[in-house]
Amino acid sequence: GAGVSQTPSNKVTEKGKYVELRCDPISGHTALYWYRQSLGQGPEFLIYFQGTGAADDSGLPNDRFFAVRPEGSVSTLKIQRTERGDSAVYLCASSLGIGGYTFGSGTRLTVV
Amino acid sequence: KQEVTQIPAALSVPEGENLVLNCSFTDSAIYNLQWFRQDPGKGLTSLLLIQSSQREQTSGRLNASLDKSSGRSTLYIAASQPGDSATYLCAVSAGYSTLTFGKGTMLLVSP
Numbered sequence: 652g653a654g655v656s657q658t659p660s661n662k663v664t665e666k667g668k669y670v671e672l673r674c675d676p677i678s679g680h681t682a683l684y685w686y687r688q689s690l691g692q693g694p695e696f697l698i699y700f701q702g703t704g705a706a707d708d709s710g711l712p713n714d715r716f717f718a719v720r721p722e723g724s725v726s727t728l729k730i731q732r733t734e735r736g737d738s739a740v741y742l743c744a745s746s747l748g749i750g751g752y753t754f755g756s757g758t759r760l761t762v763v
Numbered sequence: 764k765q766e767v768t769q770i771p772a773a774l775s776v777p778e779g780e781n782l783v784l785n786c787s788f789t790d791s792a793i794y795n796l797q798w799f800r801q802d803p804g805k806g807l808t809s810l811l812l813i814q815s816s817q818r819e820q821t822s823g824r825l826n827a828s829l830d831k832s833s834g835r836s837t838l839y840i841a842a843s844q845p846g847d848s849a850t851y852l853c854a855v856s857a858g859y860s861t862l863t864f865g866k867g868t869m870l871l872v873s874p
């Protein structure tokens with residue numbers, strides 16, 4: 652597609668529930684990144700994929716968070732047993748190489 | 764651990780003013796530095812990318828400089844316009860992996 656698409660744009664879920672956030676990167680972009688942005692903060696790195704594999708998952712806060720990219724294109728960020736502290740905007744970006752990042756509009760997750 | 768600081772946190776100016784946004788980082792071993800713009804409820808738009816070997820980059824009314832050894836970058840906006848109102852984020856990269864962002868400068872340009 653023309654840009655990075657993230658769905659849903661907004662998600663409200665109850666504490667303890669499971670959620671999936673989807674990212675559809677620019678066609679042909681081999682690198683895909685997930686970031687999390689809390690109110691008043693800059694984005695914080697979560698995980699980076701090069702192709703199908705997670706090249707760096709050091710930013711995932713705990714084992715409730717998991718991400719996949721099975722075919723090297725679309726990625727899904729999965730959060731189990733959501734907590735109120737997980738409320739944030741989850742941003743996805745893709746690139747062909749270093750620099751040249753294109754970010755999606757994000758998914759605003761609210762855990763109530 | 765890399766830390767990025769942006770000053771000021773917020774800035775309000777009348778239309779037409781030239782302004783400077785500041786960014787500092789603690790670890791000078793960076794690969795590149797980028798400036799992004801974020802509009803409310805939107806994703807990030809890349810404005811300027813400076814490689815570690817470069818001193819500055821220009822795009823239209825925007826000019827970004829990089830002093831890697833002192834860990835500083837500035838974003839200069841000439842002849843500001845109301846449409847420039849947004850949050851400006853500075854981010855540094857150590858390579859393929861991650862961007863480390865500052866908290867941003869919220870800019871309001873009044874007509």
